[in-house]
Amino acid sequence: MSNNETNSIRLQAKRSHNREHSVPLYLTSSFLFEDAEQARAVFADEEEGNIYSRYSNPNVDELLTKVCALEKAEDGFAFSSGMAAIFSSMAALLKAGDHVLSARAVFGSTHQLLTKVFSKWGITFSYADTAAPEQWESLITPATKMIIMETPSNPGLELIDLEWIGELKRKHNLILAVDNCFATPILQTPADYGTDLIIHSATKYMDGQGRVLGGIVVGKKELIDEIRFFARHTGPAMSPFNAWVISKSLETLSLRVEKHCENALKLAQTLEGHKALDFVRYPFLPSFPQYELAKKQMKQGGGIVTFAVKGGFEAAKQFVNNLQMISITSNLGDTRTIVTHPASTTHSKLTEEERAATGITPGLIRVSVGLENVNDIIGDIVQALDVIV
Incomplete structure (x- = not known):
């Protein structure tokens, strides 16, 4: 096989x-x-x-x-x-x-x-x-x-x-x-x-x-x-x-990954250009700096979307606190959509200089896009961003 x-x-x-x-x-x-x-x-x-x-x-x-x-x-x-x-x-x-x-x-x-x-x-x-x-x-x-x-x-x-x-x-x-x-x-x-x-x-x-x-x-x-x-x-x-x-x-990995990718791409496309964000990163967005490489070695763009909230840590914290459905935890790859603020959680033990060297800004948000209805995922994130604009 x-x-x-x-x-x-x-x-x-x-x-x-x-x-x-x-x-x-x-x-x-x-x-x-x-x-x-x-x-x-x-x-x-x-x-x-x-x-x-x-x-x-x-x-x-x-x-x-x-x-x-x-x-x-x-x-x-x-x-x-x-x-x-x-x-x-x-x-x-x-x-x-x-x-x-x-x-x-x-x-x-x-x-x-x-x-x-x-x-x-x-x-x-x-x-x-x-x-x-x-x-x-x-x-x-x-x-x-x-x-x-x-x-x-x-x-x-x-x-x-x-x-x-x-x-x-x-x-x-x-x-x-x-x-x-x-x-x-x-x-x-x-x-x-x-x-x-x-x-x-x-x-x-x-x-x-x-x-x-x-x-x-x-x-x-x-x-x-x-x-x-x-x-x-x-x-x-x-x-x-x-x-x-x-x-x-x-047994369901291929089905789940395909859906994670579909939802993530739709979320990234929707968020790109939102006035509360400095940037949106997703490997299969044409604006992604390594878009051609992503298309060369990956079949789809994956289930993770990152973006930077304007206003740094305080604005990012406000965004996270505004979420109504999405989970706030440090895991990823779950059926449920998860939001993480890396600078204060998963990468908090790095120095500010070390975080900056890897692109982890105070306003960076990591979204592990889940399998919920994509409109519900987008709706929760957009409403949480709109409040801080």
Whole structure:
């Protein structure tokens, strides 16, 4: 099966003797062996089999099989959260003295890992600006081992040309890790461009209903083997229940993402030019600075719209407080539309200078556009803006 919609529905764990149509929950901490010899053989990797749910579990295996198919990846591991996936991928593959080249526009917690955690272990990093591709190669040193990036970025929606970055990593023999959370494999597949690791916060669009936490890394088998070893012995594994929930959610991922994109584009088109806003950003708006790149590597523009309210933080706060239907929370990718003010929440731990460098202005608003009737979404946002004009 090669079709994404079919893979996300039909790739299921092996059925039990009960012949269930939908995979059951395997809520067990450990698994039995027929005898002492089988236990020895499974622990010695001479025979396949589950040992302990921190290592593997049928629900987790099913989820990973689906995501690997969607992302055209060889292998994967599922984590308790998206940040556990990012941390473990880097910690498993880097050592003291290594250098990381990162896009400047990364999630706030990824920034904290680079600046506050890995720095204690003798791992250094450099930030490169998305808008200055000529800068990237100049920052690569003999110690550089990995490139890590998001496209589109959170929250500024900055894009990186996956074809170009793939060529750069091959030229310098680096590991390329791409956070594909915002686009999902429905809209783009980084593996097509030579990406080694694809990372997801499965909490977002993969679950899509704000219920459970999860993180996934898929990619080249030799790298996943190292990540699996690290994760098995440090313990950040996804629970069987969360894997079961997310696996079932993948059955509707393509339908949901398509609708998220349709609603987001209509919202962006409506808001563009509103007198209360300095700008509206959405990858499939012709006014988007990287519109041609977005059309080249994404099938649709995604479910996130950002805009800047005139008047800075106070005006942005007034807008948020004026909302009547839309949720105010820090999650995204939900069926319900969500508004976030990044400067005071998700990216508040960055300095003012660091936020400015990634385009996070005091008036910036991130909208995760949900699946409600688009006229209701637009109506709530427009009325909240009209009050502050």
